[in-house]
Amino acid sequence: MGKTISIIGSGFSSLSAACYLAKAGHKVSVFEKNDTVGGRARQLVRDGFTFDIGPSWYWMPDVFEKFFNDFGKSTNDYYQLDKLSPAYKIFFSDDVITIGDHMDQICEEFERIEAGSSKPLRKFIARAQNHYDIAINKVVLKPGVSPFELVTKEIITRIDQFFKTISSEVRKNFKNPKLIATLEFPVLFLGAKPNQTPSFYSFMNYADFGLGTWHPKGGMYEIIKAMKNLAEDLGVSINTSNNVEKIKVEKGKTTGIEVNGKIINSDIVLSGADYHHSETLLDKAYRQYSESYWDKRTFAPSSLLFYIGFDKKLKNVEHHNLFFDTDFEAHAEEIYDKPQWPENPLFYVNFPSVTDKSMAPDGCETGFFLIPIAPDLEDTEELREQYFDIIINRFEKKTAQNVKNHILFKESFCVKDFISEYNSYKGNAYGMANTLRQTAFLRPKLKSKKVDGLYFTGQLTVPGPGVPPSLISGKLVADLIEKNEV
Numbered sequence: 001m002g003k004t005i006s007i008i009g010s011g012f013s014s015l016s017a018a019c020y021l022a023k024a025g026h027k028v029s030v031f032e033k034n035d036t037v038g039g040r041a042r043q044l045v046r047d048g049f050t051f052d053i054g055p056s057w058y059w060m061p062d063v064f065e066k067f068f069n070d071f072g073k074s075t076n077d078y079y080q081l082d083k084l085s086p087a088y089k090i091f092f093s094d095d096v097i098t099i100g101d102h103m104d105q106i107c108e109e110f111e112r113i114e115a116g117s118s119k120p121l122r123k124f125i126a127r128a129q130n131h132y133d134i135a136i137n138k139v140v141l142k143p144g145v146s147p148f149e150l151v152t153k154e155i156i157t158r159i160d161q162f163f164k165t166i167s168s169e170v171r172k173n174f175k176n177p178k179l180i181a182t183l184e185f186p187v188l189f190l191g192a193k194p195n196q197t198p199s200f201y202s203f204m205n206y207a208d209f210g211l212g213t214w215h216p217k218g219g220m221y222e223i224i225k226a227m228k229n230l231a232e233d234l235g236v237s238i239n240t241s242n243n244v245e246k247i248k249v250e251k252g253k254t255t256g257i258e259v260n261g262k263i264i265n266s267d268i269v270l271s272g273a274d275y276h277h278s279e280t281l282l283d284k285a286y287r288q289y290s291e292s293y294w295d296k297r298t299f300a301p302s303s304l305l306f307y308i309g310f311d312k313k314l315k316n317v318e319h320h321n322l323f324f325d326t327d328f329e330a331h332a333e334e335i336y337d338k339p340q341w342p343e344n345p346l347f348y349v350n351f352p353s354v355t356d357k358s359m360a361p362d363g364c365e366t367g368f369f370l371i372p373i374a375p376d377l378e379d380t381e382e383l384r385e386q387y388f389d390i391i392i393n394r395f396e397k398k399t400a401q402n403v404k405n406h407i408l409f410k411e412s413f414c415v416k417d418f419i420s421e422y423n424s425y426k427g428n429a430y431g432m433a434n435t436l437r438q439t440a441f442l443r444p445k446l447k448s449k450k451v452d453g454l455y456f457t458g459q460l461t462v463p464g465p466g467v468p469p470s471l472i473s474g475k476l477v478a479d480l481i482e483k484n485e486v
């Protein structure tokens, strides 16, 4: 007999878990506080412009494909996937590096910057590929229940890779600061500084240079739409504008949730909302982690974002553009070590309409500007505007064009919105970082230690931040529920 399962939230992890649990024969209902599904990956459509509010980099296409294959489907059944060529462009203070869509082009670009660098690059990426195979096929598929999960031949023989950092590994092989920044960029997705991230995570470099950067036509929200359709086809009931106010517990076992004052009886409750918030839905006695526990964790950054409709096509830009024309170290310090608004921020700009006409009206450009910042910073309109001026001036200078007079509209999103829209802890954007002390079994657990029948999923638990890990997190928790409860 299937169980009645209530899932809180409709981000990637919740939708993934909903699909696996419904396929296993359970009666699954999703309750989302916002009026659309997708969580941090929602969409903004305005005056013919389409913006992905959150994720924009489609990496690790194999993980998405595997997800849909598990249901007898393929990504092709739902959306058209295009490989971006070039993958992205990085603006430095004195040069621009373009990352092509295969290794030969990337090696050529590395040689242009530092003669002889393509040889160590090929070796570095070969090692990264090896790590990727182990990470994706072995490590991330562990539920983080016990340290013994990691006691495998593959991990033991690479144990040094967990104690060295990606930063030391990169610096050992490359001297040019621009190449170092290029190779340290992918691990920023894991939410911590490269000198705090184990070198095993160089598998992100393989995801970048080896597997490439892709774009689902219509934007990242196409994946959410696909997962929603799949979930509904499998019988999942999806309820938006349903804010969960309480997780009900009787005699140490969950009995359901309270939504808009109404009790929904459930055998199992699974929360894909931010872990810290999920625990506040429980009486104090049933929470596993104290406020000081959360306060001591390394959180991934928050972000200041601008969604802009431009009335013309922009020049000298690609689909993805990184502005690393200021000091990487100084900005990282202002995110992690001495949290404060950055003096000279690095930023990222996404123009999906450069490669996908469907994202903007004819002759226009859809622009998404992102500055990573420390969580919990003061967030005011004045600060947002001050930072907008800083980056737009730099953007105009680096790309040699006027854009300020071509803005049709601009919307912003920052710390306060992450809290009000998603109940995000301290307004984090990307969850809890993957540092050595916050990896695998050292992360908040998928299963509650205090309440029977209560589970968690998403970017604050295993395996960690990012869309592919969130898809995997949903599968891991669904497998754990099957193992424990059925």
Ligand SMILES: Cc1cc2nc3c(=O)[nH]c(=O)nc-3n(C[C@H](O)[C@H](O)[C@H](O)COP(=O)(O)OP(=O)(O)OC[C@H]3O[C@@H](n4cnc5c(N)ncnc54)[C@H](O)[C@@H]3O)c2cc1C
Residues within 6 Å of the ligand: 008, 009, 010, 011, 012, 013, 014, 031, 032, 033, 034, 037, 038, 039, 040, 041, 053, 054, 055, 056, 057, 058, 059, 242, 243, 244, 245, 272, 273, 274, 277, 303, 305, 370, 421, 422, 423, 429, 430, 431, 457, 458, 459, 460, 464, 465, 466, 467, 468, 470
């Ligand atoms: C700006 C930005 C850019 C990013 N870029 C990338 C990228 O390019 N590539 C990539 O791979 N990853 C990226 N990420 C990370 C990625 O988006 C996340 O890791 C992933 O979407 C997290 O999914 P989740 O299921 O853990 O949580 P969420 O998406 O946060 O979903 C949680 C859901 O729970 C809901 N909820 C909260 N409280 C309640 C409640 N009480 N009742 C009901 N519902 C509730 C929330 O509204 C939300 O919908 C980005 C994130 C952001 C914010």
